[in-house]
Amino acid sequence: MKKNITCLNNCYGCGVCVKACPTKIISLKETSDGFYAPIIQEQDKCIDCGLCLRICAFNHDAVAQDNTSTDSYAAWSNTPTVREHCSSGGIGFEIGRWAIDNGYKSVGVRYNPQKNRAEHYIASTVEDYMPSVGSKYIPSYTADAFDKINLKEKYLVTGTPCQIDSFRRLIRQHRKEDNFILLDFFCHGVPSLLLWDKYSAELKEKIGNISYASWRNKSTGWHDSWAINADSTDGSNPSEWSDFYDLMTDERKHTYNSRMSAGDLFYRFFFGHYCLNMCCHKSCKYKMESSAADIRIGDLWGNKYKLDDAGVNVALAFTARGKQVLANIQKSCTLVPEPLAVSTEGQMSRCAPMPTIREKVISQLRSNKTLNEINSGLIFRYNLRFLPARIINKIKRTL
Ligand SMILES: Cc1cc2nc3c(=O)[nH]c(=O)nc-3n(C[C@H](O)[C@H](O)[C@H](O)COP(=O)(O)OP(=O)(O)OC[C@H]3O[C@@H](n4cnc5c(N)ncnc54)[C@H](O)[C@@H]3O)c2cc1C
Ligand code: SF4
Numbered sequence: 001m002k003k004n005i006t007c008l009n010n011c012y013g014c015g016v017c018v019k020a021c022p023t024k025i026i027s028l029k030e031t032s033d034g035f036y037a038p039i040i041q042e043q044d045k046c047i048d049c050g051l052c053l054r055i056c057a058f059n060h061d062a063v064a065q066d067n068t069s070t071d072s073y074a075a076w077s078n079t080p081t082v083r084e085h086c087s088s089g090g091i092g093f094e095i096g097r098w099a100i101d102n103g104y105k106s107v108g109v110r111y112n113p114q115k116n117r118a119e120h121y122i123a124s125t126v127e128d129y130m131p132s133v134g135s136k137y138i139p140s141y142t143a144d145a146f147d148k149i150n151l152k153e154k155y156l157v158t159g160t161p162c163q164i165d166s167f168r169r170l171i172r173q174h175r176k177e178d179n180f181i182l183l184d185f186f187c188h189g190v191p192s193l194l195l196w197d198k199y200s201a202e203l204k205e206k207i208g209n210i211s212y213a214s215w216r217n218k219s220t221g222w223h224d225s226w227a228i229n230a231d232s233t234d235g236s237n238p239s240e241w242s243d244f245y246d247l248m249t250d251e252r253k254h255t256y257n258s259r260m261s262a263g264d265l266f267y268r269f270f271f272g273h274y275c276l277n278m279c280c281h282k283s284c285k286y287k288m289e290s291s292a293a294d295i296r297i298g299d300l301w302g303n304k305y306k307l308d309d310a311g312v313n314v315a316l317a318f319t320a321r322g323k324q325v326l327a328n329i330q331k332s333c334t335l336v337p338e339p340l341a342v343s344t345e346g347q348m349s350r351c352a353p354m355p356t357i358r359e360k361v362i363s364q365l366r367s368n369k370t371l372n373e374i375n376s377g378l379i380f381r382y383n384l385r386f387l388p389a390r391i392i393n394k395i396k397r398t399l
């Protein structure tokens with residue numbers, strides 16, 4: 001058997017191998033568990049060059065990291081509409097905007113309502129980059145966008161840390177790192193697309209075909225911003241970047257608005273870790289400062305900014321290039337130097353623990369059961385066993 005990417009199991013599904021393969025025989029497909037994985041239909045066309053395995057982050061123990069020292073900030077956009085509509089402080093969008101204004105194309109993730117999927121795409125204008133605003137808490141399909149990237153041109157590429165680690169290896173392999181700025185974020189994990197399919201199918205029964213979906217919304221404050229918002233009306237095209245947010249959010253009817261704090265089931269499954277990708281439990285080597293990116297961003301949830309309800313980013317620059325980019329966005333953003341203990345407070349330092357019912361949950365997500373039935377049956381019974389320990393802990397705390 002040829003030694004290629006199909007030798008690996010439960011990989012990150014980052015899709016960079018699709019671009020790397022000189023014979024173009026790799027494609028990225030959805031697995032029956034609802035994640036992406038590379039497949040090769042014509043194994044006989046593989047020339048055994050080993051490139052896919054060389055650039056695959058899952059196939060290496062170490063992270064393709066360059067950082068010698070880390071600059072650490074609390075940060076936010078100075079433009080109120082940007083800060084209002086981005087997931088945390090809007091620094092992700094501001095870096096993309098700066099990159100486009102300075103001759104780069106920006107590669108981000110948008111929600112595609114026709115496919116009901118999150119996908120990477122290439123933006124050449126700030127208007128094009130707007131749909132990247134906001135975290136989409138499902139795996140993103142990267143292959144088409146990555147394949148279109150011309151390594152001889154300049155790009156900002158954003159993505160999960162595992163996607164960015166493979167991408168770093170690819171551009172290093174081609175000696176094209178100088179053309180790229182790489183940005184990742186602190187990453188909790190990605191839930192199965194089966195969860196999103198079931199959730200959005202139930203949603204469709206309530207509001208009709210979904211034309212807009214967002215996973216974060218600050219209408220009741222940043223600290224309560226985990227909310228699925230969806231709409232079935234057509235969005236108009238924004239004429240200017242600053243109009244975009246209103247057209248994409250406020251002026252839409254938001255026929256549906258379901259918050260985690262009010263028991264939203266998508267978030268119950270996501271944050272309960274009931275159906276995360278296996279690699280997020282077993283093979284994530286990207287916690288805290290472990291990154292192949294130039295810059296890492298995230299939500300700054302720590303004590304120091306706990307009263308700020310507009311949204312604050314943590315922004316870490318690892319490389320000279322990353323440090324330069326953060327220096328360059330100072331005109332449009334506030335960056336407050338903070339020790340790592342402050343900026344990374346509350347971030348996960350290890351992989352998400354895997355509940356023993358993960359396989360059963362995934363199997364029930366494939367069945368006809370509703371999310372409510374899975375939650376009030378399998379998940380409820382699973383959590384019952386922790387009840388005595390929880391009660392004892394509560395009594396101990398009270399005493
Ligand atoms: C799956 C996932 C898990 C996360 N886990 C954590 C965490 O544990 N701790 C933490 O502090 N922050 C986490 N984040 C990041 C956080 O939600 C915000 O995206 C981050 O703080 C940037 O917000 P912003 O306001 O700067 O920018 P925004 O402009 O809102 O930035 C969003 C950025 O994320 C990218 N993006 C959105 N969805 C995806 C996706 N599915 N795959 C790849 N890239 C995507 C967009 O291209 C854009 O660059 C996670 C994000 C995702 C998508
Ligand atoms: S070994 Fe080379 S030819 Fe074979 S799948 Fe990997 S990249 Fe393609």
Ligand code: SF4
Pocket residue numbers: 012160161162163187188189190277279280283284285286
């Ligand atoms: S938790 Fe780790 S393995 Fe999972 S998507 Fe995020 S970076 Fe990749």
